[in-house]
Amino acid sequence: APSIVHAQAPIKWRMQTYAGAALGEQVTKPAVDYINAAANGEMEIELFYADQIVPTGELFQAMQRGTIDMVHSDDDSMASPTPLQQFGGYFPFATKHILDVPVLFNQYGLADIWKEEYAKVGVEWLSAAGQDPCNFNTTKEIKSVADLDGLKLYTFPTAGRFLSKFGVVPVNIPYEDAEVAVQTGELDGMAWSGITEDYTVGWADVTDYFLTNNISGAWIGSFFVNQQQWADLPDHLKQLVMAGIEAGHTYRNQWYWGGEARLRAQGDKLKLSTVPADEWAEVENAAKDFWTEIAEEGEVHAKIVQIFRDYNDVINKAGPPYTNG
Amino acid sequence: MSYEMIATLMFSSMMLMLLTGQRVFGAIGFIAVVSALLLWGDKGGYDIGFAAAMKLMKWYPLLTLPMFIFMGYVLSESRIADDLYKMFHVWMGGVRGGLAIGTIGLMVLISAMNGLSVAGMAIGSTIALPELLKRGYDKRMVTGVIQAGSSLGILVPPSVVLVLYAMIARQPVGQLWLAGVIPGLMMAAMFIAYIVIRCRMNPELGPILSAEDRDIPRAEKLRLLRAGILPLVIFAVMMVPFVRGWTSLVESSAIGAGAAFLAAVLKGRMTREVFENSVRNTLGITCMFMWIILAALAFGAVFDGLGAVKAIESLFTEKMNLSPWMILIMMQLSFIIMGTFLDDTAMLVIVAPLYVPLVGALGFDLIWYGILYTITTQIAYMTPPFGYNLFLMRAMAPPEITLRDIYASITPFVLVMVLALILVMVFPQIATWLPDYIYDK
Amino acid sequence: MKFMRGYIRGIDAMNRRIGRIMMYGIFVLMGVLLWSTVSKAFFVPSLWTLEMAQFVMVGYYILGGPYSIQLGSNVRMDLLYGDWSLRRKAWFDLFTVFFLIFYLCVLLYGAVSSTAYSLGYWGTEPFSFFGGLVTGTEEIGHMEKSSSAWRPYLWPIKVVMIVGIFLMLLQCLSELLKDVLRLKGEAI
Numbered sequence: 001a002p003s004i005v006h007a008q009a010p011i012k013w014r015m016q017t018y019a020g021a022a023l024g025e026q027v028t029k030p031a032v033d034y035i036n037a038a039a040n041g042e043m044e045i046e047l048f049y050a051d052q053i054v055p056t057g058e059l060f061q062a063m064q065r066g067t068i069d070m071v072h073s074d075d076d077s078m079a080s081p082t083p084l085q086q087f088g089g090y091f092p093f094a095t096k097h098i099l100d101v102p103v104l105f106n107q108y109g110l111a112d113i114w115k116e117e118y119a120k121v122g123v124e125w126l127s128a129a130g131q132d133p134c135n136f137n138t139t140k141e142i143k144s145v146a147d148l149d150g151l152k153l154y155t156f157p158t159a160g161r162f163l164s165k166f167g168v169v170p171v172n173i174p175y176e177d178a179e180v181a182v183q184t185g186e187l188d189g190m191a192w193s194g195i196t197e198d199y200t201v202g203w204a205d206v207t208d209y210f211l212t213n214n215i216s217g218a219w220i221g222s223f224f225v226n227q228q229q230w231a232d233l234p235d236h237l238k239q240l241v242m243a244g245i246e247a248g249h250t251y252r253n254q255w256y257w258g259g260e261a262r263l264r265a266q267g268d269k270l271k272l273s274t275v276p277a278d279e280w281a282e283v284e285n286a287a288k289d290f291w292t293e294i295a296e297e298g299e300v301h302a303k304i305v306q307i308f309r310d311y312n313d314v315i316n317k318a319g320p321p322y323t324n325g
Numbered sequence: 326m327s328y329e330m331i332a333t334l335m336f337s338s339m340m341l342m343l344l345t346g347q348r349v350f351g352a353i354g355f356i357a358v359v360s361a362l363l364l365w366g367d368k369g370g371y372d373i374g375f376a377a378a379m380k381l382m383k384w385y386p387l388l389t390l391p392m393f394i395f396m397g398y399v400l401s402e403s404r405i406a407d408d409l410y411k412m413f414h415v416w417m418g419g420v421r422g423g424l425a426i427g428t429i430g431l432m433v434l435i436s437a438m439n440g441l442s443v444a445g446m447a448i449g450s451t452i453a454l455p456e457l458l459k460r461g462y463d464k465r466m467v468t469g470v471i472q473a474g475s476s477l478g479i480l481v482p483p484s485v486v487l488v489l490y491a492m493i494a495r496q497p498v499g500q501l502w503l504a505g506v507i508p509g510l511m512m513a514a515m516f517i518a519y520i521v522i523r524c525r526m527n528p529e530l531g532p533i534l535s536a537e538d539r540d541i542p543r544a545e546k547l548r549l550l551r552a553g554i555l556p557l558v559i560f561a562v563m564m565v566p567f568v569r570g571w572t573s574l575v576e577s578s579a580i581g582a583g584a585a586f587l588a589a590v591l592k593g594r595m596t597r598e599v600f601e602n603s604v605r606n607t608l609g610i611t612c613m614f615m616w617i618i619l620a621a622l623a624f625g626a627v628f629d630g631l632g633a634v635k636a637i638e639s640l641f642t643e644k645m646n647l648s649p650w651m652i653l654i655m656m657q658l659s660f661i662i663m664g665t666f667l668d669d670t671a672m673l674v675i676v677a678p679l680y681v682p683l684v685g686a687l688g689f690d691l692i693w694y695g696i697l698y699t700i701t702t703q704i705a706y707m708t709p710p711f712g713y714n715l716f717l718m719r720a721m722a723p724p725e726i727t728l729r730d731i732y733a734s735i736t737p738f739v740l741v742m743v744l745a746l747i748l749v750m751v752f753p754q755i756a757t758w759l760p761d762y763i764y765d766k
Numbered sequence: 767m768k769f770m771r772g773y774i775r776g777i778d779a780m781n782r783r784i785g786r787i788m789m790y791g792i793f794v795l796m797g798v799l800l801w802s803t804v805s806k807a808f809f810v811p812s813l814w815t816l817e818m819a820q821f822v823m824v825g826y827y828i829l830g831g832p833y834s835i836q837l838g839s840n841v842r843m844d845l846l847y848g849d850w851s852l853r854r855k856a857w858f859d860l861f862t863v864f865f866l867i868f869y870l871c872v873l874l875y876g877a878v879s880s881t882a883y884s885l886g887y888w889g890t891e892p893f894s895f896f897g898g899l900v901t902g903t904e905e906i907g908h909m910e911k912s913s914s915a916w917r918p919y920l921w922p923i924k925v926v927m928i929v930g931i932f933l934m935l936l937q938c939l940s941e942l943l944k945d946v947l948r949l950k951g952e953a954i
């Protein structure tokens with residue numbers, strides 16, 4: 001009888017997401033809510049937001065130890081101790097659209113690489129999905145590539161490393177501090193998200209301009225679990241967790257896809273600007289050199305960069321809509 | 326052990342430990358790590374304490390702390406505020422209680438240069454206090470004036486307390502600082518009104534300066550007005566680049582500290598002793614603050630891990646079914662009670678993450694609430710047993726001022742502050758008008 | 767007794783000296799922040815200033831901590847404590863300092879384990895990892911870097927924290943011994 005199941009203490013997991021409360025509500029909480037509701041009391045995931053229990057830089061270590069059982073983040077900002085670190089978040093110009101990410105993972109082999117590399121460091125990688133593109137929202141208007149010079153931007157480590165080639169000064173601070181940092185003058189803006197996130201977390205309130213050009217079409221983020229916790233979880237609950245994550249992916253795909261269009265068209269807090277495509281090509285070309293640079297850093301790096309190249313060949317041949325960034 | 330049990334134990338044992346004269350950071354830290362071990366066991370229970378150190382390292386606004394502290398010590402130790410004091414002394418001496426009124430004026434100017442109350446306390450007790458006592462002012466009135474006046478340092482911009490609040494409440498620092506201007510001036514005016522009324526009732530509390538003291542040539546009087554230039558200059562070199570967006574807040578605090586140091590050197594006041602005292606005391610006070618915050622961050626993480634925030638939210642709104650205003654008033658009362666025996670930074674780090682989201686959820690303006698919080702903190706600074714201004718006053722006051730005097734001195738000023746708090750609660754425009762006007766909301 | 771006096775004298779002198787050096791860190795911090803201002807105004811803004819300032823601040827308050835204990839800067843709550851006799855204070859301190867020492871030990875353990883992580887050790891026995899480094903049975907793995915564009919290694923600042931927390935521990939033991947001597951009726 002079901003009452004026997006209920007009599008058992010539920011499995012309790014603590015999860016921390018990279019996102020603050022306002023954004024986490026959309027990008028992480030739907031998956032958690034699904035799992036908690038469907039688990040029918042057998043399992044409960046308690047969700048914490050950016051830096052709440054441990055700072056994002058310590059997130060990975062905390063998950064290895066079991067301070068945190070589950071994590072939603074990208075490899076880059078949680079300083080993953082794997083060769084994958086630079087490829088999560090926004091690897092410059094690796095993707096064009098949100099659906100490119102599951103395709104790269106499930107059809108082009110990234111999922112196997114991720115699973116394998118994280119197993120080596122004692123963490124179970126579960127699933128990756130795409131999110132929004134990496135546009136710019138700033139206090140000063142960007143009309144040309146030259147305007148990037150000297151801008152202090154909150155951005156991902158690898159994106160920052162790439163953008164510093166154009167004079168951007170990347171600033172690394174806790175996620176939840178970014179909004180105030182614009183006002184304390186520590187930042188001129190962000191190269192961190194699309195326009196949906198700008199409006200959701202309040203960045204649109206402290207910056208004035210939105211550059212429609214991006215340096216990557218979709219953020220790559222993953223769900224991870226402590227290896228032991230995953231091993232101890234009964235099979236039917238493993239299925240349930242995966243189903244919940246997939247449900248979250250589906251919700252997120254729509255939320256971003258609809259939000260990017262609506263807020264560009266109807267949002268009244270950010271003035272849009274665009275650098276002409278032939279000028280922005282300078283940035284895209286610089287990314288090609290950057291890819292080569294990164295590919296030389298190791299075997300796994302080379303393998304992943306090759307996958308990006310292969311996929312980009314395919315979509316370039318396919319033409320629009322795949323090529324419209 | 327149930328989570329509620331751990332949470333209750335955490336608070337009660339911390340209070341108990343604090344009563345036995347533990348160093349504050351030791352008490353908070355011990356409770357934090359023991360609760361982490363109860364909660365997580367060997368699965369990361371050992372790591373929470375240190376994770377807080379990494380979090381603290383990334384908390385960049387705290388870089389302003391040593392800068393403002395150093396600036397405060399340089400301004401007071403080097404006595405470059407002496408002339409400023411003389412200016413108020415000469416111009417206000419003819420009025421009953423005039424020197425006390427002048428001291429409030431002095432405190433407002435110092436508040437505009439510094440983000441903490443330390444500077445005002447140090448300057449007030451080294452320069453103003455001996456002078457006031459010498460002129461026959463009532464010692465209780467005088468110690469109260471200095472403690473209350475210096476607490477304006479955290480309400481009048483720049484303010485470190487409001488920066489910390491901004492970080493926790495995710496509210497714009499610029500608007501918070503502007504919101505503090507009018508309440509700060511209003512409170513100063515209320516202090517002055519209190520002094521005027523008290524001195525009219527009991528003239529012996531604040532005697533008029535003797536004729537020879539007041540016999541100063543007009544040219545000299547005008548010359549002394551120039552003393553007001555220095556604080557304006559320091560305020561300007563610090564705030565103008567910040568407001569114009571040329572420098573960040575942290576950089577501006579370094580400019581302010583550098584400017585105060587330079588001014589002391591140029592005026593020939595930077596003796597070996599002044600240098601030694603400023604540098605050493607800055608280390609001492611900064612370490613005290615940082616170690617407390619370090620422990621408090623670990624405490625906060627465990628508290629979060631217990632889900633205590635959600636529990637308190639549902640307790641207030643669902644179980645007790647209170648109206649938003651009732652909750653707000655209860656929060657302020659609990660803040661004032663906690664403030665009597667807790668350090669304000671610990672209070673902010675531990676309690677604000679609990680209260681601030683709730684205040685927002687109840688539909689209140691978080692800028693306005695920041696000002697309410699800051700006034701509560703000012704009260705906390707002065708109320709026994711635990712208050713920075715109390716400690717500083719005890720350390721700096723001459724021996725004829727007893728502990729009893731210090732405790733007695735604050736009562737009327739705390740009442741004035743509570744009145745100011747009520748005024749800002751009832752008329753939120755006092756706080757919100759200026760930022761709304763400037764930012765054209 | 768002689769040992770206690772020697773320990774107190776030795777540790778206090780060492781921590782005092784270190785604290786006296788760290789005390790000037792305020793000028794280093796000011797210098798870094800002013801350079802950040804100047805470079806922004808006249809040259810290209812620097813990548814490293816904010817993070818460097820954070821490192822300096824950590825060194826300043828962690829290594830300066832023991833000296834601040836000597837200076838008596840650490841606030842105590844003294845609702846009851848303040849009115850007690852010296853002897854009674856010493857008795858209570860004798861016990862309460864163990865709470866502080868326990869906290870510092872946990873902090874130290876966390877620092878050592880985090881430093882081991884920053885040198886590429888994923889296990890749960892950080893002390894044996896460092897032992898293994900000395901004997902050659904363990905080796906350094908993936909070195910943790912800060913996730914900024916400057917990307918400094920993180921182990922140096924973590925080592926600074928280990929040292930500082932350890933010195934703080936030594937200082938608290940010195941305070942403990944002082945209370946023991948006080949209770950024996952000796953002058954400190």
Ligand code: NA
Nearest residue numbers: 436478481483
């Ligand atoms: Na101020």
Ligand code: NA
Nearest residue numbers: 665705708711
């Ligand atoms: Na108090």
